[in-house]
Amino acid sequence: MPYRDLREFLDRLASTDHLRCVQKEVSWNLELSHIAKVNEEEHRGGKALLFENITDHPGWRVLTSALTARERLALALDMPTTSSLMNLSREWVERIKNKRVPPQVVEAGPVHENVVLGDEVDIFKLPAPWFYPADGGRYLGTAGYLISRNLDSGRLNLGTYRLMMVDARRAAIQIIKAKDAEIDLRGYAARNEPMPVAYVCGAEPSLFLCGSTLFGLNESEYDIAGALRGAPVEVVKAVTNDILVPATAELVIEGEIMPGETLPEGPFGEYTGHYSGKEFPKEFINIKAITYRNNPILWSTTVGKPVTDTHMLMAVNRTASLWNDLSAMNIPGIKAVYGPPASAGRMLVIISMKPMYHGHSTQVGLAAFATVTGNYGLKTVILVDDDIDPENMDQVMFALSFKFQPDVGTQIIKRGRSTPLDPSLPIGDARYMTSRIIIDCTTPYEWKEKPRQIYLDEQMLKHVKDHWDEYFGEPVTLPQRVADLAEA
Ligand SMILES: Cc1cc2nc3c(=O)[nH]c(=O)nc-3n(C[C@H](O)[C@H](O)[C@H](O)COP(=O)(O)O)c2cc1C
Ligand SMILES: [Mn+2]
Known part of the structure; x- marks a missing residue:
């Protein structure tokens, strides 16, 4: 109700x-x-x-x-x-x-x-x-x-x-x-x-x-x-x-x-x-x-330095509106969208996707900036493969560390619409325009031979979970992500 x-x-x-x-x-x-x-x-x-x-x-x-x-x-x-x-x-x-x-x-x-x-x-x-x-x-x-x-x-x-x-x-x-x-x-x-x-x-x-x-x-x-x-x-x-x-x-x-x-x-x-x-x-x-x-x-809300309820609710509503706008563009392969609270859900977003054709990840990055939500002040899009959970910062840092090449993975766009509140821009009219960056951590579609990630063996993982209390005398409390990473 x-x-x-x-x-x-x-x-x-x-x-x-x-x-x-x-x-x-x-x-x-x-x-x-x-x-x-x-x-x-x-x-x-x-x-x-x-x-x-x-x-x-x-x-x-x-x-x-x-x-x-x-x-x-x-x-x-x-x-x-x-x-x-x-x-x-x-x-x-x-x-x-x-x-x-x-x-x-x-x-x-x-x-x-x-x-x-x-x-x-x-x-x-x-x-x-x-x-x-x-x-x-x-x-x-x-x-x-x-x-x-x-x-x-x-x-x-x-x-x-x-x-x-x-x-x-x-x-x-x-x-x-x-x-x-x-x-x-x-x-x-x-x-x-x-x-x-x-x-x-x-x-x-x-x-x-x-x-x-x-x-x-x-x-x-x-x-x-x-x-x-x-x-x-x-x-x-x-x-x-x-x-x-x-x-x-x-x-x-x-x-x-x-x-x-x-x-x-x-x-x-x-x-x-x-x-x-x-x-x-x-x-x-x-x-x-x-x-x-x-x-x-x-x-009232305290607004102020992250994280307040302003940041939390903007993480939810900006992520939702960006996700909604991206869905309407009918681009395939987008799995999840997340603007973290510390960025107020809007200055930086992380998108997980499965690259399906040449230039696909660039398309997704540019599309995010072109949406109604992303056009207004979004500066950084981090693209990760679809086995990374964008809400799990350890996994995002893992992708940035091991799946990202700064030269080919970075693309800079100039002269986008900014929020005049952005303190990284000089005070005054200069604050109405911002640059933007795509940080692409996806494995390039065009690579013939792709690096092989480690996944746990599905059957053995199930066996271990099923017998967990026999090893330790208590039920399994494995982090969600171990299950998420098991190869489908
Ligand atoms: C707590 C809070 C305070 C906000 N303060 C302002 C503000 O002072 N001026 C402004 O233009 N947007 C502010 N925003 C963002 C707007 O609410 C947001 O851009 C919204 O889309 C504006 O409504 P509109 O799209 O119908 O113009 C604030 C958002 C939150 C969560
Ligand atoms: Mn409105």
């Missing part, structure tokens, strides 16, 4: 021992984020944290680290907690393949239990954390998403763009060039009209997972989230405009973005492990209303 709201997901985390509630008073000013970061780093993803007593903000709760562990990402997608990240991505691809489930409009929802309008609005009453020392302000939107409508097609877009509080009724938003909401904004700019928007902080988890995934410009993340969770998302009309918002959202900020009007925003400690910045002025939301549930929860 899909989760109705964020609370049902948290109940599931609590019942599986994945949630810790923090009752002690905690300051929004660095303390909250630092507790979350230590929790995430010291305990391999830690547990999800629900802060229930935040200085200056009685009645509010803040959720962090919701998706920092693989098991919790699996629970968010209602998958077995034993699933690997790559399995989760594969399941994602299957669930949304040729399937869209539009949202269902309902009359009313708990998101409107509390409505604050006009001059009454003061976003500094919301418990937004100050995350890192050199940040430019308090970030209200980290695990949130902006909903905007395209004037030509009418489609509603959900996009996760960071949101910094500026003053009582203004919040600056970082919508990077050519993101869907920026394209939507161009339509309003042509008419010199403000773009009505809503910003959601905290709802059923598949919405956040989709809000931070690149789909085509004309796709509504609502329809994809519906397919991913297996039921339509229930939405209600916003109070002050015609945007549809999740009926069970914890907190929604309604307002308008005026094209061309900008404010300083940032710096902010980003997922690249570096601050990014004030160098680009940003649009801002002129806030008209705030609506929230009783006993509300603000969902």
Whole structure:
């Protein structure tokens, strides 16, 4: 059964021992984020944290680290907690393949239990954390998403763009060039009209997972989230405009973005492990209303240095969208695709494949860069043979060490689309373009005589496993990969 709201997901985390509630008073000013970061780093993803007593903000709760562990990402997608990240991505691809489930409009929802309008609005009453020392302000939107409508097609877009509080009724938003909401904004700019928007902080988890995934410009993340969770998302009309918002959202900020009007925003400690910045002025939301549930929860993520839940969820959703795009190209021989969390699933990916014709591996590398997902900021594609598990870093290092020749195995591509947050590029406009590299560790198709890998003898392996407890008095606990490497 899909989760109705964020609370049902948290109940599931609590019942599986994945949630810790923090009752002690905690300051929004660095303390909250630092507790979350230590929790995430010291305990391999830690547990999800629900802060229930935040200085200056009685009645509010803040959720962090919701998706920092693989098991919790699996629970968010209602998958077995034993699933690997790559399995989760594969399941994602299957669930949304040729399937869209539009949202269902309902009359009313708990998101409107509390409505604050006009001059009454003061976003500094919301418990937004100050995350890192050199940040430019308090970030209200980290695990949130902006909903905007395209004037030509009418489609509603959900996009996760960071949101910094500026003053009582203004919040600056970082919508990077050519993101869907920026394209939507161009339509309003042509008419010199403000773009009505809503910003959601905290709802059923598949919405956040989709809000931070690149789909085509004309796709509504609502329809994809519906397919991913297996039921339509229930939405209600916003109070002050015609945007549809999740009926069970914890907190929604309604307002308008005026094209061309900008404010300083940032710096902010980003997922690249570096601050990014004030160098680009940003649009801002002129806030008209705030609506929230009783006993509300603000969902936040620490972003920052890998690995946080931002990196974990991007490993799953970027791998899924890249895999999905590659599948649509009908290239044979691709076995698995994996963008590891430390690369946020997007700067570096590993693809396993079986070379079937001359130039096949180069085709796969170039195809990855040409997809909607890969085109945006992907720098490194590592190609490995199909007996390497891309999620097993020992096996990937083995391939890089013993199956890779730097001269013939490397191809460099220039002038691709970059993310302006990439700290390996000089600050400024140079950050919009990146080079790319294919690191090809596959055994060349054209080699007549191929080096022979060692595989265990299938029959003897079975015999040994079957008799394991006779040798050692306990059942077999061999690593999965020994079995995977046995020659089929
Ligand atoms: C936690 C988190 C924060 C993000 N912050 C931003 C941001 O500030 N600006 C941005 O353009 N993209 C940001 N992204 C990436 C976008 O969410 C992603 O590119 C998404 O595809 C945007 O939606 P769109 O494709 O509908 O434009 C963030 C992703 C995550 C997971
Ligand atoms: Mn989109």
